Amino acid sequence: xxxxxxxxxxxxxxxxxxxxxxxxxxxxxxxxxxxxxxxxxxxxxxxxxxxxxxxxxxxxxxxxxxxxxxxxxxxxxxxxxxxxxxxxxxxxxxxxxxxxxxxxxxxxxxxxxxxxxxxxxxxxxxxxxxxxxxxxxxxxxxxxxxxxxxxxxxxxxxxxxxxxxxxxxxxxxxxxxxxxxxxxxxxxxxxxxxxxxxxxxxxxxxxxxxxxxxxxxxxxxxxxxxxxxxxxxxxxxxxxxxxxxxxxxxxxxxxxxxxxxxxxxxxxxxxxxxxxxxxxxxxxxxxxxxxxxxxxxxxxxxxxxxxxxxxxxxxxxxxxxxxxxxxxxxxx
Ligand code: 13P
Numbered sequence: 001x002x003x004x005x006x007x008x009x010x011x012x013x014x015x016x017x018x019x020x021x022x023x024x025x026x027x028x029x030x031x032x033x034x035x036x037x038x039x040x041x042x043x044x045x046x047x048x049x050x051x052x053x054x055x056x057x058x059x060x061x062x063x064x065x066x067x068x069x070x071x072x073x074x075x076x077x078x079x080x081x082x083x084x085x086x087x088x089x090x091x092x093x094x095x096x097x098x099x100x101x102x103x104x105x106x107x108x109x110x111x112x113x114x115x116x117x118x119x120x121x122x123x124x125x126x127x128x129x130x131x132x133x134x135x136x137x138x139x140x141x142x143x144x145x146x147x148x149x150x151x152x153x154x155x156x157x158x159x160x161x162x163x164x165x166x167x168x169x170x171x172x173x174x175x176x177x178x179x180x181x182x183x184x185x186x187x188x189x190x191x192x193x194x195x196x197x198x199x200x201x202x203x204x205x206x207x208x209x210x211x212x213x214x215x216x217x218x219x220x221x222x223x224x225x226x227x228x229x230x231x232x233x234x235x236x237x238x239x240x241x242x243x244x245x246x247x248x249x250x251x252x253x254x255x256x257x258x259x260x261x262x263x264x265x266x267x268x269x270x271x272x273x274x275x276x277x278x279x280x281x282x283x284x285x286x287x288x289x290x291x292x293x294x295x296x297x298x299x300x301x302x303x304x305x306x307x308x309x310x311x312x313x314x315x316x317x318x319x320x321x322x323x324x325x326x327x328x329x330x331x332x
Contacts (some may be wrong), residue, residue: 001170002213007131008172008254010218011062011091012287013332017325018174018257021051021295022065022095031297034086034329037306041069049075050304051297052085054315060322063132065090065174066292068121071128082129093132093174094125098160100138109151110138115161122169132172134218135162138196139179141189141225151195156204163210172289176218177201181262183225187232191240198248203275212252218291219245220261221271234274242278251285258288260295265321268295273328280330290325 001138011018019278024030032047051057053075064091070081071094077084082092090291098114110134122133166173177197179190194268198219205212222240224230245256258275260268272290279288290296299321304314326332 002131004167004172004211005172005254006100008214008216009287011132011257012255012289013062015326015329016060017181017290017292017329018063019051019057019061019296020065020134020291021048021070021297022067022093023293024099025069026065026099027280028067031301035301035305037301037304039128043306044069045073046306048073048081050300050314051312051318052081053077053317054173056319057322058088058090060326061090061272063093065095065132065134066130067095068125071125071130082216086129091131092129092247093134094130095136096121096125096133096166097135102229103151103154105130105146105154106146106151108142109140109146109148111151111154112137112158115158115165118162119169122166122171125170126171129278130171132174132216133166134174134176136176136178136222139177139193141183141185141193147193147197149200150304152200153204156201157235159201159208160204160208163215164208165204167211167214167253172216172254174212174216174218175201176259178261179220180218181226184227185225186228187224187230187236187240189221190220190224190313191244194222194241195244195248198245202248202250212250215250217256218259219256221258221263221275222268223261223263226262237271238274238278240282241275242284243281246284249286253286255287255289257291260290260292262326263295265295265299268292269321269324269328272325273330276329276331289329293323296321296325
């Protein structure tokens with residue numbers, strides 16, 4: 001039987017984090033279009049190959065979260081993506097939620113779908129090589145109105161159900177309640193909402209008897225809203241984020257990873273550096289690392305533009321960003 005606690009802990013090794021390369025077809029299409037790249041299944045395959053098969057990534061990533069389509073695709077080397085990752089010591093994971101829909105009780109909020117056939121899908125993903133999973137819930141801040149308690153609670157229940165199913169399937173769950181950056185809110189409000197979201201989540205996880213030691217929490221950083229006109233310093237972000245996490249995340253969890261959430265690559269890197277430093281200095285009880293999508297991939301997509309001849313330069317750009325983010329951890 002898989003030792004889930006050891007597996008969950010194994011992502012947190014010095015200098016390494018997790019790449020989120022799990023954009024759904026819808027999100028991948030939006031991302032590629034943003035850089036003027038045409039979209040088709042073949043272009044999505046090339047998009048994945050650019051990152052997954054970039055030589056040397058294994059120095060910086062312990063795992064990569066994939067999308068279901070990618071588990072079955074092959075790289076330019078004709079090897080299935082999960083197989084080539086495993087061969088390089090990078091653990092393949094899979095996004096298992098099926099996206100969001102408006103919450104009937106509060107239509108401006110979103111609720112995550114995907115529990116119905118989850119056990120069957122988990123068995124398939126496992127047979128295709130996945131060893132860990134991710135489920136994303138979305139939390140929107142709007143003044144003091146949103147999020148509502150009912151929406152926080154419903155998303156927490158679904159995250160708990162997900163985690164329970166994943167653990168019984170012998171896989172590690174990443175629980176990602178993403179508090180969105182979009183909005184006019186202050187950093188203090190972001191901190192309060194992150195704390196409340198995680199607090200609600202852990203009380204529901206206890207009701208469902210989810211084993212805390214083999215879960216990974218994926219969280220947003222505490223930031224002023226993107227329309228607030230306020231720019232936070234890395235020290236402010238680190239202090240507030242860590243305070244929110246210390247207040248709401250039990251010490252037993254395997255670790256905490258951060259999403260980039262629309263921060264620019266340099267900002268996500270500087271904030272991670274301040275957070276890691278403060279966590280070390282203050283003796284935070286859990287290991288921390290990155291699990292970025294946009295902050296790791298965007299600069300490379302800009303260079304790639306969907307053209308074969310740009311692959312080496314785009315990969316060099318990706319590797320340079322990975323090295324900076326890895327250095328920001330300060331753990332090597
Ligand atoms: P970003 O780093 O682009 O926010 O994506 C991380 C992620 O996994 C979102 O679900």
